[in-house]
Amino acid sequence: MDILEKIVLDKRKEVALRKTLIPVSQLEASVLFNRPNNSLAVVLKNSSSGIIAEHKRRSPSKAVINNSLSVQDVATGYQNAGVCGMSVLTDGKYFGGSLDDLLTARAAVQMPLLRKEFIIDEYQILEAKAYGADVILLIAAILTREEIKQFSEFAKSLDLDVLLEVHNQEELQKSIMPSLDMLGVNNRNLKTFTVSLDTSKSLSALIPNDFVKVSESGISNIEAIKELQPYGYKGFLIGENFMKTDNPGDSATNFITSLTS
Numbered sequence: 001m002d003i004l005e006k007i008v009l010d011k012r013k014e015v016a017l018r019k020t021l022i023p024v025s026q027l028e029a030s031v032l033f034n035r036p037n038n039s040l041a042v043v044l045k046n047s048s049s050g051i052i053a054e055h056k057r058r059s060p061s062k063a064v065i066n067n068s069l070s071v072q073d074v075a076t077g078y079q080n081a082g083v084c085g086m087s088v089l090t091d092g093k094y095f096g097g098s099l100d101d102l103l104t105a106r107a108a109v110q111m112p113l114l115r116k117e118f119i120i121d122e123y124q125i126l127e128a129k130a131y132g133a134d135v136i137l138l139i140a141a142i143l144t145r146e147e148i149k150q151f152s153e154f155a156k157s158l159d160l161d162v163l164l165e166v167h168n169q170e171e172l173q174k175s176i177m178p179s180l181d182m183l184g185v186n187n188r189n190l191k192t193f194t195v196s197l198d199t200s201k202s203l204s205a206l207i208p209n210d211f212v213k214v215s216e217s218g219i220s221n222i223e224a225i226k227e228l229q230p231y232g233y234k235g236f237l238i239g240e241n242f243m244k245t246d247n248p249g250d251s252a253t254n255f256i257t258s259l260t261s
């Protein structure tokens, strides 16, 4: 069993338990359920930097990245840096995150927030809405085409943006559908953890222009972004490069300043 299969197996158990603890009616009663969506896709289209900054304490590929920061400080720092949006890892077991992290970020900032999660059930999309997300991630590697359709249409019905993540041509081709807003190419293979920007480069031509193209993972300098922009990428998801520093907000500020100057 590879790591992704393990994560999904654990996730199914976790979601089954969550459903018994917090009924859908309670999620729907959240005041955040009626909050208007702040569209990441729209912000990215109008941005010159395209930076989406992630809160990530640890990962299966890197162990501890940063365990000593408050989500609130990280979110405020990212917002002051002028990033387009923030990605908040909510998986606990493998990434050290939580839905409370999402809520804390929501309370701190107005910018678009992505719930970064292994979504395998509509219930998690209701959670995303109830805890203040503007965008959900769907990972093609763990979903069938039917599930991608069902989950993305459900998200759209809740006024959430959808970022669909692929890593190869097969995943991309099974996923193209109008209920997606953004197409993300993960430069990291979630099964082997190898990272290559060539993944974004080679898949870009296959992504129809109606989707905002996002390149994800392994971006550690502005040269990488300058390399990817000619391939049509408008969004760049960066986690570790900021989170490994003592002040991710300052790191993002310096990064964006040198990118746009």
Ligand SMILES: O=P(O)(O)OC[C@@H](O)[C@@H](O)c1c[nH]c2ccccc12
Pocket (backbone or CB within 6 Å): 054, 056, 116, 117, 139, 165, 186, 216, 217, 218, 219, 237, 238, 239, 240, 241
């Ligand atoms: O820390 P990095 O290499 O900058 O990567 C960020 C983000 O792309 C990565 O965390 C990620 C991309 N897709 C995911 C799916 C699940 C968990 C995590 C991810």
